[in-house]
Amino acid sequence: MRRATDEGGVLMEGVDKSFGALRVLDGVSLHAAAGEVVAVVGPSGCGKSTLLELACGLQAADRGEIRAAPAVLMPQRDSLLPWAGALDNAALPLRLKGQDRTTARAGAHATFEAFGLAGFESSKPHQLSGGMRQRVSFLRTLLAGKPVLCLDEPFGALDALTRQELQAWLAGALTTQPRTVLLVTHDVEEALVLADRVCVLSPRPGSVRATLDVELPRPRSRTDARIVALRERALQELAA
Amino acid sequence: MMPALLVLAFLGVWEAYARSGAVDELILPAPTQIADALSQDRALLWDNLLVTASEVAVGLLAALALGFGLAVALHFSRTARRAVYPLLVASQALPVVVVAPLLLVWLGFGLGPKVVIIALVSFFPIVVTTLDALRGVDDDLRKLLRTMDATRWQAFRFAELPAAAPAALSGAKIAVAVSVIGAVFAEYAGSSSGLGHLILQAIPQLQTARAYAAVALLAALAVSLFYLFTAAERWLNPRPGGPPS
Numbered sequence: 364m365r366r367a368t369d370e371g372g373v374l375m376e377g378v379d380k381s382f383g384a385l386r387v388l389d390g391v392s393l394h395a396a397a398g399e400v401v402a403v404v405g406p407s408g409c410g411k412s413t414l415l416e417l418a419c420g421l422q423a424a425d426r427g428e429i430r431a432a433p434a435v436l437m438p439q440r441d442s443l444l445p446w447a448g449a450l451d452n453a454a455l456p457l458r459l460k461g462q463d464r465t466t467a468r469a470g471a472h473a474t475f476e477a478f479g480l481a482g483f484e485s486s487k488p489h490q491l492s493g494g495m496r497q498r499v500s501f502l503r504t505l506l507a508g509k510p511v512l513c514l515d516e517p518f519g520a521l522d523a524l525t526r527q528e529l530q531a532w533l534a535g536a537l538t539t540q541p542r543t544v545l546l547v548t549h550d551v552e553e554a555l556v557l558a559d560r561v562c563v564l565s566p567r568p569g570s571v572r573a574t575l576d577v578e579l580p581r582p583r584s585r586t587d588a589r590i591v592a593l594r595e596r597a598l599q600e601l602a603a
Numbered sequence: 604m605m606p607a608l609l610v611l612a613f614l615g616v617w618e619a620y621a622r623s624g625a626v627d628e629l630i631l632p633a634p635t636q637i638a639d640a641l642s643q644d645r646a647l648l649w650d651n652l653l654v655t656a657s658e659v660a661v662g663l664l665a666a667l668a669l670g671f672g673l674a675v676a677l678h679f680s681r682t683a684r685r686a687v688y689p690l691l692v693a694s695q696a697l698p699v700v701v702v703a704p705l706l707l708v709w710l711g712f713g714l715g716p717k718v719v720i721i722a723l724v725s726f727f728p729i730v731v732t733t734l735d736a737l738r739g740v741d742d743d744l745r746k747l748l749r750t751m752d753a754t755r756w757q758a759f760r761f762a763e764l765p766a767a768a769p770a771a772l773s774g775a776k777i778a779v780a781v782s783v784i785g786a787v788f789a790e791y792a793g794s795s796s797g798l799g800h801l802i803l804q805a806i807p808q809l810q811t812a813r814a815y816a817a818v819a820l821l822a823a824l825a826v827s828l829f830y831l832f833t834a835a836e837r838w839l840n841p842r843p844g845g846p847p848s
Contacts, residue, residue, distance in 0.1 A: 421746055421749060434750065435747075436746055436747050437747070438747055440741075442743045444744075444765065446769075446839070447765075459752065459753045459761070507750070
């Protein structure tokens, strides 16, 4: 039913998912070709996180087809290891591949510096700002080396300014390290600035209300007239 | 500063009460008499403190090893958790005075039975705090580890074990006071040295001040161990607020 590699992408067809009597997803279809960023927006509780868990293989669909290349989850809260320094946190997936600590740290270090984290190698998560924690968390996700990244509200806990800064930063990071991305967010603007396509989900049980193609060059400005127009459409679909 | 003032105030009231003649000094000596005993009997007290402190240290280390090992076993096996956990609770209801003579028969009058009794009364809080920490690892972190293809062993090694180690020390902290009481009971049951033994000898000899001096040292031992474990816990997990949420 799933796990047939779709050449680095994700394909979902008519996916249903319930937890007991609670119907969470209802006939969801979604496609992300290799290297595409697809955003999923919807009201809270509409099954966005479940969608990502299905794509990662953490849950099985009740019905429908899922074909996805190996995917790694970046959970909503950063879930950094509180006792480990930032570099050790980022290097965790390399250690899980069997590398010793020195090799893993060395392997993570180049990108660690490129992500603006130099000097914070041994800082514990509680000593880092929210924005920096998300950078470490994203680096950890990247270093898992999976073709598909499932990002669950990566900037949800940040203040508005940091959030915009990190959105621009993520767009840049993805141009140097291109991956297929499923981005769950409740922020329509964030979705339009970052994604090639935006799927608007209905309230629970979630189904796809509309799919908006965002065929605009990057970097994008949230004040661009075309973004503003797409934003209006997406908000109309959400309110419908 | 505040604890020192509180202790001073407490000692002052005690001194006044003991000197007032309301109670025989063989029943309750004044703090100054206890201080005299502490200084006069210092060689005797010190030798016996060393005996009891080493019993407690070895006993608590045994409790840590046993408690941690049991917690890991219970964490990995649901069957063991269902079968053994109630028995662990039951083990805590065992009155030491009843089992101590049996342990003496089995293990003799040396360090052995003391260590067993101290470990027996101390391991349970260690099992509870360790098991809670092992099971309390963030759900999101578990999911993330699975998508990173972590094996069960790796999830233990990288996420559960580092959370459980400071939790075990936290359990040991809770066990410190009861471990000292356990040492006294163990020495009461049969021994030729230690502060418990000293108390047992001092009371019928009407050396009440000496017995109280021994109690003061037992309390100091418990406080020192408590702060030792607190420091070790901080060292393992320097995040303010303790184990990960």
